[in-house]
Amino acid sequence: MHALKQHQGLVAPLDRANVDTDLIIPKQFLKSIKRTGFGPNLFDELRYLDEGYPGQDASQRPLNPDFVLNQPRYQGASVLLARRNFGCGSSREHAPWALEDFGFRVVIAPSFADIFYNNAFKNGILLITLDEATVERLFQEVEASEGYRLDVDLETQTVTTPSGEVLTFEIDAFRKHCLLNGLDDIGLTLQHEDAIREFEQAHRQKRPWLFRQAG
Amino acid sequence: MAGQTLYDKLWSQHLVKQRDDGSALIYIDRHLLHEVTSPQAFEGLRLAGRTPWRLDANLATPDHNVPTTVLERAEGNAGIKDPVSLIQVQTLDDNCESFGIEEFRINDARQGIVHVVGPEQGATLPGMTVVCGDSHTATHGAFAALAHGIGTSEVEHVLATQCLIAQKMKNLRVRVEGELGDGVTAKDIVLAVIGRIGTAGGTGYAIEFAGSAIRELSMEGRMTICNMAIEAGARVGLVGVDDTTIEYLRERPYAPGADLWDAAVADWRELVSDTDAVFDKEVVLDAAEIAPQVTWGTSPEMVAPVTGEVPDPAAQDDETVRGGITRALEYMGLAPCQKITDIRLDKVFIGSCTNSRIEDLREAARVARGGRVADSVKLAMVVPGSGLVKRQAEAEGLDKVFIEAGFEWREPGCSMCLAMNADKLEPGEHCASTSNRNFEGRQGYGGRTHLVSPAMAAAAALAGHFVDVREFNRQPEEA
Numbered sequence: 057m058h059a060l061k062q063h064q065g066l067v068a069p070l071d072r073a074n075v076d077t078d079l080i081i082p083k084q085f086l087k088s089i090k091r092t093g094f095g096p097n098l099f100d101e102l103r104y105l106d107e108g109y110p111g112q113d114a115s116q117r118p119l120n121p122d123f124v125l126n127q128p129r130y131q132g133a134s135v136l137l138a139r140r141n142f143g144c145g146s147s148r149e150h151a152p153w154a155l156e157d158f159g160f161r162v163v164i165a166p167s168f169a170d171i172f173y174n175n176a177f178k179n180g181i182l183l184i185t186l187d188e189a190t191v192e193r194l195f196q197e198v199e200a201s202e203g204y205r206l207d208v209d210l211e212t213q214t215v216t217t218p219s220g221e222v223l224t225f226e227i228d229a230f231r232k233h234c235l236l237n238g239l240d241d242i243g244l245t246l247q248h249e250d251a252i253r254e255f256e257q258a259h260r261q262k263r264p265w266l267f268r269q270a271g
Numbered sequence: 272m273a274g275q276t277l278y279d280k281l282w283s284q285h286l287v288k289q290r291d292d293g294s295a296l297i298y299i300d301r302h303l304l305h306e307v308t309s310p311q312a313f314e315g316l317r318l319a320g321r322t323p324w325r326l327d328a329n330l331a332t333p334d335h336n337v338p339t340t341v342l343e344r345a346e347g348n349a350g351i352k353d354p355v356s357l358i359q360v361q362t363l364d365d366n367c368e369s370f371g372i373e374e375f376r377i378n379d380a381r382q383g384i385v386h387v388v389g390p391e392q393g394a395t396l397p398g399m400t401v402v403c404g405d406s407h408t409a410t411h412g413a414f415a416a417l418a419h420g421i422g423t424s425e426v427e428h429v430l431a432t433q434c435l436i437a438q439k440m441k442n443l444r445v446r447v448e449g450e451l452g453d454g455v456t457a458k459d460i461v462l463a464v465i466g467r468i469g470t471a472g473g474t475g476y477a478i479e480f481a482g483s484a485i486r487e488l489s490m491e492g493r494m495t496i497c498n499m500a501i502e503a504g505a506r507v508g509l510v511g512v513d514d515t516t517i518e519y520l521r522e523r524p525y526a527p528g529a530d531l532w533d534a535a536v537a538d539w540r541e542l543v544s545d546t547d548a549v550f551d552k553e554v555v556l557d558a559a560e561i562a563p564q565v566t567w568g569t570s571p572e573m574v575a576p577v578t579g580e581v582p583d584p585a586a587q588d589d590e591t592v593r594g595g596i597t598r599a600l601e602y603m604g605l606a607p608c609q610k611i612t613d614i615r616l617d618k619v620f621i622g623s624c625t626n627s628r629i630e631d632l633r634e635a636a637r638v639a640r641g642g643r644v645a646d647s648v649k650l651a652m653v654v655p656g657s658g659l660v661k662r663q664a665e666a667e668g669l670d671k672v673f674i675e676a677g678f679e680w681r682e683p684g685c686s687m688c689l690a691m692n693a694d695k696l697e698p699g700e701h702c703a704s705t706s707n708r709n710f711e712g713r714q715g716y717g718g719r720t721h722l723v724s725p726a727m728a729a730a731a732a733l734a735g736h737f738v739d740v741r742e743f744n745r746q747p748e749e750a
């Protein structure tokens with residue numbers, strides 16, 4: 057996983073609550089056995105006017121001109137501004153893979169669904185939760201001013217707007233540490249290998265039926 | 272000190288290490304795998320030169336991509352016509368083979384939807400932690416197992432370490448008290464709960480479903496309810512252990528045998544919330560007030576009783592909510608204030624990890640018996656949740672009931688719940704579906720999903736539009 061300490065980027069607003077992971081990346085693209093290449097199909101049903109399927113040449117597909125990410129002013133956006141309960145539904149990690157592959161490094165919303173929240177951080181995407189009123193205000197500012205960029209600093213847990221306003225956000229210490237340092241979870245957990253073995257042995261002794269094979 | 276909730280007990284029984292930063296390592300007893308969310312995890316293991324920590328904790332089966340027609344299935348993997356789907360299923364087979372993980376392959380009688388297979392095999396037991404790269408893993412909480420969906424990075428993490436990095440959730444109790452009306456089922460309860468608390472109402476919580484109406488449910492009904500906890504935003508749904516739980520598990524292949532049975536049962540009896548346990552939040556529903564439910568929109572919270580109507584966005588104060596309803600009605604091709612019973616159906620799907628177990632099929636067959644699928648319905652299909660469910664249904668003659676009524680009787684898999692195989696909706700088609708998500712495009716590009724119970728789906732198939740199954744049941748042999 058790559059590290060993220062600071063990020064400055066163009067903001068794209070996705071004005072819609074309860075964006076589910078089916079919408080972020082439709083199921084037909086889940087057939088891939090790779091982790092990469094999902095970017096062209098991010099928000100596929102919103103982005104294109106035709107039906108998408110794996111293996112298409114995305115550059116030949118008709119774009120939906122009304123969709124925010126297709127508008128010229130948001131090209132190159134790397135910060136997504138979203139509404140509440142972003143990422144609800146399926147556990148597919150293809151959703152953060154698609155966001156990351158497209159170029160998003162930060163998503164800001166009033167709330168995120170639990171599984172998506174986990175998955176995003178494991179792929180180096182910073183999710184920032186700000187209260188509903190602040191997010192609403194950011195939506196207004198983004199729409200009012202072309203080229204609107206935000207400055208995100210994970211170390212200080214702040215977002216700075218173009219006018220210099222500094223917003224702070226909460227994040228748990230473990231996720232922050234991993235993202236700042238680009239740490240591999242598995243490696244970290246295996247540092248506790250002895251503790252896991254010890255637990256496992258006691259657990260097996262106490263509840264042997266949990267370890268039983270089909271008879 | 273206040274007592275513990277069921278969730279608190281399960282958490283502390285699996286806590287390997289609590290870290291200062293608030294995160295914890297919890298031990299995973301059972302890891303279920305399917306073909307869609309595992310290939311990248313196995314690849315990650317390989318690249319890092321790691322091997323699975325404990326092979327016998329894992330159980331795999333292909334479900335999302337498998338075709339469901341008898342002809343295709345007769346060919347095994349070769350019957351998967353979509354080459355990309357085929358690669359994914361073959362990759363699961365190859366990975367299980369090379370790492371030594373037990374797999375029920377495509378035409379094994381035990382194959383099926385992973386959330387039907389686990390409990391059916393007794394591979395899901397009370398007191399376990401159960402994870403799977405699938406959000407509907409909440410299903411297994413019906414057995415008082417701490418079960419939830421994980422992403423692919425976590426699948427790799429569990430394979431490699433037998434642990435998960437987790438943070439403790441809050442406790443929410445949903446009590447459903449009183450008696451359900453005739454024709455009202457577990458599916459209607461959970462849709463009503465989601466309608467009440469919303470699709471993010473359970474975010475950050477483990478939901479325990481309790482109350483007399485839950486106690487009265489079979490394990491199949493409880494699984495239906497826990498399955499959709501995620502549709503209320505909660506990764507975990509739970510029901511405490513009682514006699515129903517224990518009787519269901521007796522003599523299942525992976526359940527404890529005679530040597531360990533009594534000790535296991537004694538341990539399982541403790542898996543209920545203490546009477547003085549404190550929940551962070553509680554919601555109470557009166558079972559008698561729940562009518563059969565139908566979703567009209569593109570989120571499971573967009574639900575109404577069958578006796579009701581589609582809402583009018585103009586009546587909403589919140590701008591985001593109003594925009595959501597307007598967009599949903601446009602997508603669904605419905606008008607404000609339209610009666611639910613006026614919604615006409617093109618297709619009917621009875622299946623999915625929510626409603627494809629034997630009791631679901633019995634409920635649907637009870638309604639379908641002697642009837643005939645309406646001419647206007649292009650396809651009505653029944654997809655059993657596993658090979659063993661299919662076998663049981665056939666032994667009871669349910670297949671004949673469905674076939675005689677004009678339903679297609681299929682082979683087990685996820686099928687049209689998410690349309691990763693060939694079973695899908697065409698743009699604009701309305702489907703009465705016993706699945707769990709009515710998101711845009713979920714059942715096929717441009718498809719319009721209405722979530723209902725198996726009985727409601729069967730009644731809608733015969734009528735060609737939604738009907739109140741409570742009325743429908745009373746009409747003798749509607750021709």
